[in-house]
Amino acid sequence: MIKVLVVDDQQLVRMGLRMLFDHAPDVEIVGEAGNGAEAVRLAGRSAPDVVLMDLRMPGTDGITATRLILAARPATRVVALTTFDDDEHLYGALAAGACGLLVKDTPPAEVLDAVRRAVAGESPFSRGALDRLVTQAVEARSASDGPAEAPLPNITPRERQVLGLLGVGLSNKEIADRLHMGVTTVKTHVASLMTKTGRDNRIRLAVLAVLAGVTAD
Structure with missing residues (x-):
């Protein structure tokens, strides 16, 4: 059984993810958190295999929470959840140790597949998140006059x-x-x-x- 901790400051998002995983026979929701500080506490108590981590939250944000969780539990797999106006946090999430990036409108079946892939040691990502990372990389190269x-x-x-x-x-x-x-x-x-x-x-x-x-x- 894959133990998942869901972290998002929007209750509706957490409810949607719980409904999705409640129908998956190999996934168990072991906790829900509405902010990063709560996520760190719950991760220490529930020992999740995968954390679905919202990046922008009040107080302790998702990047800081990811860093703290992985410092205490390096084997945990964190998959970041991002919105389309969240570009500045994408590389920060990877630097903090997130193994995957999903936009929040990812189809439910792909979210479930991403959790399973994360546990298997892979790095699941949405095409939208990849496109934005590529755009950032191209812009950074252009700004530094590096090769295109x-x-x-x-x-x-x-x-x-x-x-x-x-x-x-x-x-x-x-x-x-x-x-x-x-x-x-x-x-x-x-x-x-x-x-x-x-x-x-x-x-x-x-x-x-x-x-x-x-x-x-």
Whole structure:
């Protein structure tokens, strides 16, 4: 059973997520918090596997709460929930240790899939969140007069295929099915890509794939 803590300052959002997970046989809601400070307390008491974390909340925000929760429980997986006007918090959430980013209008089935992928060690993200991260990266490069296209290190053709599929948000299993290889082999390629590129999670790899023009062939 996957234990989930839901954190959002809007009760309606928390209710919607509870209704979604109540119908999932492998997920249990172990707590709900309306602010970051409460989330930190509940995480210490309920030991969730996954925290769905709103980023903008009064008092202790989601980024600070993420940092505090992971400092005490490093194995916890935090998936950030973001709105379309929340761009300034996206990289902050990743820096704090969030493993995934979902916009709040993500379809329910994808939210449930994201929780399962997070527990499996992946970094689920909404396409909308990725697009905004890419836009931020392009703007930052333009402001610093850096290259418009991200340089790629010496990666193998197979790693390039995996990188392209990461760029459209496919899971390890979906990549394995697409490329006719085992899931363990995909994990090995992803780990190699992280080492070679210096990107520490799949979301940063996905941003790199888009910036470098690596397509999902």
